[in-house]
Amino acid sequence: MHIRRNILKYAAAGLVVSSSLAFGSIAQAQEMPGVTDTEIKIGNIAPYSGPASAYSTIAKTISAYFDKVNEEGGINGRKINFVSYDDGYSPPKAVEQARKLVESDEALLIFQSLGTPSNSAITKYMNMKKVPQLLVATGATKFGDPENSPWTMGWQPNxxxxxxxxxxxxxxxxxxxxxxxxxxxxxxxxxxxxxxxxxxxxxxxxxxxxxxxxxxxxxxxxxxxxxxxxxxxxxxxxxxxxxxxxxxxxxxxxxxxxxxxxxxxxxxxxxxxxxxxxxxxxxxxxxxYLKDMQDPQWADDQGAKEWNAFMDKYYPDGDKLSSFTTYGYTVAQTMAHILEQAGDDLTRENVLKQAASMKDVTLPLFLPGMSMNTSETDYFPIEQMxxxxxxxxxxxxxxxxxxxxxxxx
Incomplete structure (x- = not known):
């Protein structure tokens, strides 16, 4: 039975994307903000409006992927509550939304916040608060600087x-x-x-x-x-x-x-x-660094087949011609991998530790021969193209x- 995904919700504070299934009132985290026995709350900031609005497809794909994860039982028994706000590609708005996610929504972390200007605006705040700013959607070199910004990590090649x-x-x-x-x-x-x-x-x-x-x-x-x-x-x-x-x-x-x-x-x-x-x-x-889903060489590729099935079921309105959908799908898999590795120890410190401990991690849509590696001194997961x-x-x-x-x- 096809389950229609719940992707767009509007709030006075800005466009919100929610990937949680129907929960009742969200209980306050017992040990760590954003975590209960049944849920992990993840924050996101994306440009649903403004000059970089084309990138909003990434957040919508991530939301759809977490719908898939939730339908399949979540991560280690917890559902993902993905809360995404619009910043219009405006740094001041990004700061406002980051504060809301950390202080009001009490998200465990902020994941895939998009854009060099927006991430630059919130990095100092995130590190001061010691809240992970993980797998940011920018390849600016400064987002792989664990010595000065240990809570901020990139994803894509810099x-x-x-x-x-x-x-x-x-x-x-x-x-x-x-x-x-x-x-x-x-x-x-x-x-x-x-x-x-x-x-x-x-x-x-x-x-x-x-x-x-x-x-x-x-x-x-x-x-x-x-x-x-x-x-x-x-x-x-x-x-x-x-x-x-x-x-x-x-x-x-x-x-x-x-x-x-x-x-x-x-x-x-x-x-x-x-x-x-x-x-x-x-x-x-x-x-x-990702497979092009329009390239016939991947027609029989298992990863491509899984992606196509995902798009058909969870993001039927998504553009299969857009590389932003394969990007969103793969970075969401990366986040899921990190949370799986964290197990039940969902402290911010341990989630960051897992993000900085990836060894030869490969994903279905990576080009053959590519993998992710990170360490306490290497915050660039992907370094091949x-x-x-x-x-x-x-x-x-x-x-x-x-x-x-x-x-x-």
Missing amino acids: YQSEGIIYGRWIADEMPDAKIAVMYQNDDFGKDLLDGLKTGLGDKADMIVAEASYEVAEPVVDSQVVKLKASGADVFISFSTPKFAAQAIKKAHEIGWDATQIVANVSNSVGAVLTPAGLEASTGLISTA QLMKFNGERWENFGEIISGEVGGN
């Missing part, structure tokens, strides 16, 4: 490493190229740009033009036009989905025949390439799995 991969590839494959870079003027864009320059090494002067943009800007057309005028034959867009789609479309409109690279966070076919135009997107280069190219319909991986460790090969 942006600096991704930039290094692009730089090394260009230096090896296109040594005479002229590069133009558009980047978001925050830690996200700057980390990628720094990594690119590191990867280029003594060939960093291949970058002939740079143009930044602010997230409050409505469009980035002028930046694209300016960069084309530089004469560059490689155009790199270190942008979030809305602006990445605009840049791809504008470059095509003005006839800029350059090799284009788009950041991993903005390579979703459904959320970015389709709005930009598939013809305009043909030939794009990016990176991957593979380059890929868009053929007009789907992404095709090429080359070898590359270590994304800073200073690695």
